[in-house]
Amino acid sequence: MSFIALNQEGKKEILDTIGIKDEDELFETIPAPLRYKGRLNTQGPLDEESLRARFRFRAHDIVFAGGGIYNHHIPAVVDAIASRQEFYTAYTPYQPEISQGTLQAIFEYQSMMASLTNMYASNASMYDGATALAEAAIMAIRAKGIKKVVVTRATNPAYRAVIKAYLQFNYDIDLQDAPFNNKSGQVDLDLLKDMVSSDTAFFIQQPNFFGIIEPMDEISQIVKMAGFWGIIVTEAISLGLLRPPGTFGPDVVVGEAQSFGNPPNAGGPLLGFFCTTKEYIRRMPGRIVGLSKDSSGRKAFCLTLATREQHIRREKATSNICSNQGLCALRAAIYLSAIGPKGLRNIAIQCASGARSLMKLIKGKGIDVIFSGPIFNEFVARVDDARIKALEENGILPGIRIEDLYPEIPDGILITVTEMNTKKDLKCMIERL
Amino acid sequence: MHDRKAITGFPLVVEPLLSTMSKEGKNTRRMPAPFEEYPLDDIKKDMINNDLPLIPDVSEVETVRHFTRLSRLNYGIDDGIYPLGSCTMKYNPKICEEIASRVKDIHPADKKAMVDILRILIDLSKNFEEICGMDASTLWGAAGAHGELTGMLIIKKALETKGEVRSKVLIPDTAHGTNPASCAIAGFNTVQIPSGKNGYLKASTLKDYIDHDVAALMITNPNTLGIFEQEIACIAELIHNNGSYLYMDGANLNAILGTSRPGDMGVDCLHLNLHKTFASPHGGGGPGSGPVLVKRQLSPYLPLPWITPDKKGLYKLKWDSPTSIGRIHSGMGNLAVLLKAFAYILSLGPDGLKEVSRVATLNANYLKARLSKSFDLPYNTPTLHEFVLTDKYQKAHGVTTMDMAKALIEFGIHPPTVYFPLVVNGAIMIEPTETEPLAELKRFADVMETIAIMAKDSPHVFKNMPSTSPVCRLDEVWAARHLILTWNMIESNKKVVVSK
Numbered sequence: 001m002s003f004i005a006l007n008q009e010g011k012k013e014i015l016d017t018i019g020i021k022d023e024d025e026l027f028e029t030i031p032a033p034l035r036y037k038g039r040l041n042t043q044g045p046l047d048e049e050s051l052r053a054r055f056r057f058r059a060h061d062i063v064f065a066g067g068g069i070y071n072h073h074i075p076a077v078v079d080a081i082a083s084r085q086e087f088y089t090a091y092t093p094y095q096p097e098i099s100q101g102t103l104q105a106i107f108e109y110q111s112m113m114a115s116l117t118n119m120y121a122s123n124a125s126m127y128d129g130a131t132a133l134a135e136a137a138i139m140a141i142r143a144k145g146i147k148k149v150v151v152t153r154a155t156n157p158a159y160r161a162v163i164k165a166y167l168q169f170n171y172d173i174d175l176q177d178a179p180f181n182n183k184s185g186q187v188d189l190d191l192l193k194d195m196v197s198s199d200t201a202f203f204i205q206q207p208n209f210f211g212i213i214e215p216m217d218e219i220s221q222i223v224k225m226a227g228f229w230g231i232i233v234t235e236a237i238s239l240g241l242l243r244p245p246g247t248f249g250p251d252v253v254v255g256e257a258q259s260f261g262n263p264p265n266a267g268g269p270l271l272g273f274f275c276t277t278k279e280y281i282r283r284m285p286g287r288i289v290g291l292s293k294d295s296s297g298r299k300a301f302c303l304t305l306a307t308r309e310q311h312i313r314r315e316k317a318t319s320n321i322c323s324n325q326g327l328c329a330l331r332a333a334i335y336l337s338a339i340g341p342k343g344l345r346n347i348a349i350q351c352a353s354g355a356r357s358l359m360k361l362i363k364g365k366g367i368d369v370i371f372s373g374p375i376f377n378e379f380v381a382r383v384d385d386a387r388i389k390a391l392e393e394n395g396i397l398p399g400i401r402i403e404d405l406y407p408e409i410p411d412g413i414l415i416t417v418t419e420m421n422t423k424k425d426l427k428c429m430i431e432r433l
Numbered sequence: 434m435h436d437r438k439a440i441t442g443f444p445l446v447v448e449p450l451l452s453t454m455s456k457e458g459k460n461t462r463r464m465p466a467p468f469e470e471y472p473l474d475d476i477k478k479d480m481i482n483n484d485l486p487l488i489p490d491v492s493e494v495e496t497v498r499h500f501t502r503l504s505r506l507n508y509g510i511d512d513g514i515y516p517l518g519s520c521t522m523k524y525n526p527k528i529c530e531e532i533a534s535r536v537k538d539i540h541p542a543d544k545k546a547m548v549d550i551l552r553i554l555i556d557l558s559k560n561f562e563e564i565c566g567m568d569a570s571t572l573w574g575a576a577g578a579h580g581e582l583t584g585m586l587i588i589k590k591a592l593e594t595k596g597e598v599r600s601k602v603l604i605p606d607t608a609h610g611t612n613p614a615s616c617a618i619a620g621f622n623t624v625q626i627p628s629g630k631n632g633y634l635k636a637s638t639l640k641d642y643i644d645h646d647v648a649a650l651m652i653t654n655p656n657t658l659g660i661f662e663q664e665i666a667c668i669a670e671l672i673h674n675n676g677s678y679l680y681m682d683g684a685n686l687n688a689i690l691g692t693s694r695p696g697d698m699g700v701d702c703l704h705l706n707l708h709k710t711f712a713s714p715h716g717g718g719g720p721g722s723g724p725v726l727v728k729r730q731l732s733p734y735l736p737l738p739w740i741t742p743d744k745k746g747l748y749k750l751k752w753d754s755p756t757s758i759g760r761i762h763s764g765m766g767n768l769a770v771l772l773k774a775f776a777y778i779l780s781l782g783p784d785g786l787k788e789v790s791r792v793a794t795l796n797a798n799y800l801k802a803r804l805s806k807s808f809d810l811p812y813n814t815p816t817l818h819e820f821v822l823t824d825k826y827q828k829a830h831g832v833t834t835m836d837m838a839k840a841l842i843e844f845g846i847h848p849p850t851v852y853f854p855l856v857v858n859g860a861i862m863i864e865p866t867e868t869e870p871l872a873e874l875k876r877f878a879d880v881m882e883t884i885a886i887m888a889k890d891s892p893h894v895f896k897n898m899p900s901t902s903p904v905c906r907l908d909e910v911w912a913a914r915h916l917i918l919t920w921n922m923i924e925s926n927k928k929v930v931v932s933k
Binding site: 002003004005006010011013014015017018019023026027028029030031033034035036039040041042043044045046048051052054055056057058059060063065066067068069071073075077080081083084085086087088089090091092093095096097098099100101102104105106107108110111112114115116121122124125127128129130131138156158159161162164165166168169170213215216217239240241242243244256263264265266267268269270281287288289290291292293294295296298299300302304305306315316317319320321322323324325326327328330333334336337338339340341342343344345346347349350352353354356357374392397399400404419420421422423 | 447448450451452459460462464465466467468469470471473475476477479480481482485486487488489490491493496497499500501503504505506507508509510511512515517520522523524525526528530531532535536537538539540541542543544545546547549550553556560563564566575576577578579581582586589590593610611613614615616617618619620622623660661663665666689691692693694697698708712714715716717718719720721736737752758759760761762763764765766767768769770772776778779780781782783784785786787788789791792794795796798799801802803814815816817838839842847848867868869870871897899902903904905906907908909911912913915916917918919920921922923930
């Protein structure tokens with residue numbers, strides 16, 4: 001299969017129009033030593049059935065893994081609409097006259113994200129939650145003269161790794177972890193008090209990586225003295241139940257919205273989101289869709305604030321991001337429209353209830369649940385390797401092992417429950433523990 | 434002359450905002466509810482939202498019709514030619530979408546499934562390395578610019594490890610805007626070099642810019658004029674003799690697939706754009722994918738995780754390395770997009786890959802041969818997969834590149850890239866790709882020729898174009914001044930918002 005429509009007759013017509021005899025003449029502009037003479041040693045060609053046969057995967061039957069990437073119900077309408085070629089094969093909407101579909105849908109995505117987080121505005125998406133966090137830190141450093149970036153240790157370790165990679169050559173920035181309390185699993189408030197000052201940017205994940213809900217009211221009081229602070233949300237479904245993070249007064253709310261209509265995809269594409277206050281909208285990274293009007297006075301949408309972006313500002317741009325996760329943001333918009341306010345609330349309650357149900361069963365088995373803080377839909381238990389192996393052999397993936405990420409929690413496993421799990425799943429797991 | 438009405442097919446509808454359709458109780462969807470509800474009184478009351486989340490309450494049929502109607506206001510590659518220069522808008526094979534969906538329900542912590550996925554990713558890496566003549570690679574870049582940033586971090590880390598402080602990256606004036614922006618984030622300063630009247634970088638020009646503070650040269654080959662960098666081998670030697678690295682932006686790799694390899698040119702590090710060269714869809718602005726390939730001496734710095742075989746030959750992820758730049762993504766990059774690219778490579782096979790660059794170049798040169806009769810061609814140097822025209826002849830009649838782009842919309846065709854590269858005044862940058870049938874190339878050329886005649890005979894008609902698209906020309910200044918970015922802002926700015 002080559003997906004090329006040109007036959008010999010057509011090729012001859014093209015050569016005649018160009019006025020050459022042989023297509024090789026077109027490549028004489030490449031210096032002879034650089035013309036590749038061999039035949040590439042790549043695989044294929046394959047027909048469609050052979051391709052289908054090559055890509056088959058076996059997964060666990062029952063999965064309790066989350067930790068930033070979640071398996072949630074996706075209404076059939078999401079795939080039906082997102083697979084319309086007008087959406088998925090279009091380019092970035094630089095020509096607004098023939099891109100109003102993408103532009104209005106992204107405007108609606110921005111509206112819903114700003115509303116759910118209770119922030120002033122949202123951009124059109126980021127690569128993932130971790131790069132959204134890193135870009136938030138860069139924005140804080142540039143806008144506020146930040147010298148120290150503090151991230152809670154109970155923030156997803158992958159996010160902390162990415163922010164570290166992005167900032168590694170900013171030699172004058174001090175990157176620190178804010179420890180968690182060993183009992184509650186929440187950030188240690190006493191230690192936090194001494195860590196933040198006016199030259200500090202502070203970031204906290206809510207609910208945190210252990211699934212624990214942080215006492216945001218008290219935290220927001222302590223971090224008032226920080227030069228900049230932000231809340232990270234990696235399980236967007238929690239926005240259906242918990243008080244919107246924006247009500248606590250952060251400068252940004254960033255994170256992962258994969259849970260909104262995007263499947264886990266074995267790790268990507270994900271959907272980073274970036275919401276901020278009025279103060280920072282002109283410094284926000286990434287694309288933004290704004291309302292405008294056309295020459296006949298009709299309502300219309302276009303990409304706006306492009307003057308911040310790299311194709312105009314080049315090295316002085318707020319960010320280098322160009323392609324983002326447009327189609328994933330579209331899926332999130334369709335998803336939220338399809339499930340509605342009650343649907344989102346009910347899913348959040350199901351996730352929280354299912355996790356409590358499994359936690360109770362696990363405690364009943366005499367297994368340690370490590371932290372005492374209130375959870376959303378995840379919790380950390382102590383399960384040794386032998387037991388995990390036995391479960392996996394029975395087709396059950398009980399969660400994510402976190403001992404390598406947190407050596408202070410030996411045999412720690414992060415267990416996640418969503419509305420895609422069933423009571424039977426819980427029973428299967430408990431019987432084999 | 435081409436009949437305009439016969440081709441345009443956009444509906445003239447203004448679709449209302451989703452928020453205006455919302456009424457309490459309209460959404461009656463039954464959601465999965467496998468568990469008995471807990472009271473959740475362990476969560477402090479002030480942490481719970483007392484109200485329902487503020488998103489629209491609409492029925493399923495309204496959701497479907499709203500987004501379906503919106504989709505009809507868009508133009509996609511399945512509608513027709515999409516000749517955006519340097520964007521490589523080629524046909525996106527449907528089978529690749531199907532293959533990618535095979536992993537949708539898999540969690541990356543599921544090792545049973547990941548063992549097979551990692552084996553496929555290693556195969557894909559090897560294919561990329563062979564295509565580019567490079568030694569090692571990472572697949573985690575989520576877009577071209579993300580790959581660029583990764584590449585520049587790798588170079589920075591390599592220099593730091595060698596104990597060298599070099600702060601400058603040289604970039605030709607034909608470069609993509611993301612190049613300098615990515616360098617800035619990685620902590621480099623950029624210096625722009627003129628590419629000169631032939632449209633490619635001269636080694637003699639480069640010599641004037643080289644000193645011991647130069648970390649790298651970042652070059653696109655073929656460049657954004659569609660011209661192969663003819664002195665690349667000599668440039669690579671100069672760069673290497675100076676202890677600097679040669680970085681290549683792979684945005685235009687489509688022109689040289691199977692025909693010339695970056696590694697053979699002396700490139701040390703490059704990124705690919707799978708949503709260009711390897712046929713995965715652009716998605717209206719992503720998800721793309723930007724793998725990064727390097728020569729052996731840069732491989733210790735590749736981002737984590739690394740895919741490595743264990744003693745039994747099974748592939749695993751390696752999460753630590755003292756030399757790596759660290760992690761650049763919280764998941765596995767845009768993994769599903771990687772699978773689309775692999776399905777594409779496997780479909781084509783080695784001969785098919787070479788055919789891509791051959792036919793892409795033939796198609797572009799066909800259009801160039803036809804259109805250079807009606808439009809100004811600023812460079813005489815031969816071009817490969819794309820070429821740049823200007824509005825010089827039409828401007829004499831008061832018709833600009835922007836006017837002609839909007840006229841193309843009137844004819845039902847997506848315009849080429851305009852006003853880029855910046856070195857060309859009024860640039861019209863055309864890349865048809867290999868997948869356009871000859872009949873479609875002819876339709877585009879016919880319409881462009883018609884537009885050139887119109888510019889001479891009736892230049893006044895352009896200002897009102899497009900008039901048959903869903904909306905007419907937009908007031909982008911108004912958008913930036915008012916910054917109305919959400920439904921809430923429309924509500925609070927009722928005085929300035931138009932009601933139509």
